[in-house]
Amino acid sequence: MNFKNINTVIAQKLRPSIQIALVLFFVSGINGCKQKSELNDIQGDVQVKIPVSSQSGDSAKYELSTVTLKGLSNLKEVTGFFARFFFAPGLNQNQLVGDSPQARFVKTKGGIYIPVDSISQQMATLYYHIQNLSEFSRNIGIGHNHQKPMKIGIETRISDSDVLDKNNAFYDGKSDAMLFVPFTSNELPIAVNSGIIAHEYFHSLFYKIVFNQSENQKTEVTTHKLQSLYNETYLRGINEGLADFWGWAYTNDVEFMSWSLSSYSKDRQLNLSAQNVGVFQRTEDIKKEVQTQIAAEADPSKKLTSYIYKIGTPNARFLKQMTSMMMTDELSPLDAKIKMAKTVISFVQLLAIKAKEIPATDFLPADSLFDFVASEIKLSEAQCKFILSYIHKNELRKTDQCEKQTDDSYLIKAVAEVVENP
């Protein structure tokens, strides 16, 4: 090998211009490690293209639409006024901890940002729906509950649960965060399912109104196990039912669950068939189920997890049917939904007071939603009869009737005193 005068050759050849080029090369390399994305500087209102559900006749469908994300402070992290994301987060002293996921978008000539991977698409879609749901909350007068951005965990790892470790989403009240676990099925990812996002969003409202106010109730668990577990089960059940109603109210899709979790869809779809009118889990039914689980299981609360939907779904169907009847009679679809959503929030606020003040030996009445709706809404005859079909399931109120008022609305007239607790 002829390496003669290599050093000299290098010295001669490395002219100043080349040296500058090499210095630039290495400096840019070092900068490359720190270099941010252009998306870090994208703020304010940003147009993105994401999959959203839309109504097509009587059925819903998903299609790609261009929507505006409002109040963004950083498109790279899709952070802003309405949401803040965590990737595969953990919990530390009830605080969500984890890095912000880094979204990737490309910009079209029309100025629309297109997500280039699933996580980026999920972040944009979640932000958009939380933004809409926050605005809906503000429309019904509960905007004060969501002044902070919603914390959202995506690809959350849950190691100690068979139910929650994949293909699921839940609201964690302690960290005040909406958590999405890895989605491994071939259906529509839960994080882009607008109905399920609305469902989880409602849980955050319910938790803040009810559970934040009734913490001291849990001290009574050991002394009054049946009552305590009954009340817990009823609250969990009604929470699920009202959340399903919220999912329908947001999407207008009675089977919003079916896009992502088709196996649950049949039991939880919100169309009310004629044979199911007036059918719900009464106080006695819930007591019986709770007693059975207390007798049979070491952890009855966990065992009752699937049962709570039997409590919730009939309530959700009732609310959906009532809202549909209101649309037919007097109100626009949006006005009817807003009116019913306000009624639901008022009911939850009353439930919070009841749950806080109820003696440890008492049971929350399982038919209280029907009475509450009847008292809050000016009823037509059809609506009154519809509610009556639920109220008549109470042995003590079988003789209650609809009575016409001077303004042509109807009231349910109680002809027997309600005694819910034995």
Next chain:
Amino acid sequence: MRKFAFIFSMIVTVNVFAKYKTAESGFDLNLNLYLPTLQFRFQDGMDQSRSIKTGYSLNASVNIDKKYMLGIEYNIQSEKSGNSSLSINRNFSEINLIAGFNFLQIYISEVRKFNLWGTGYLGQNSNKIKTELFGQATTDQSDAETTYGVGVLAQMKLNFLLFEIDTRMMSSKSYEPQIMSVTDLRFGFQIPL
């Protein structure tokens, strides 16, 4: 297809130019042609990590008087995320012009030579995003963005065969991150013109 036609026409043009210049002024010109090669980019990916992602590159260049180089490259990269209900397919493509200068040449033997080149890149890139939702596909084309780059190319020449490691820092607004390291491992051959 249009891009391949462009590359082909560039090669033909350089060839014609080379023959003309050789006849006129006696330049020593060589055409370097390479096999399609792997390209490694240190960039953000759909897995939320900044790591080496693989793409492909097609290159051709001309050496002038063994001191200067003019070339062209076409880079592609694709990735797919999602499931059968909702998927996103990103197809990145980039075309760059390359200018290089030789700043080190080592004669190992008559037929074996080692060269170091300083290189500069200028080109354009774009992304095509195909989103498929329940079987219905929508394709969006990103705005084209300019690419810049500066790097070093190490070239081993054995007779007419070339083995090259080309590493550079490339920059574009559409990159994630905006400046990234790109490395090609190339195998090709040199044709005297």
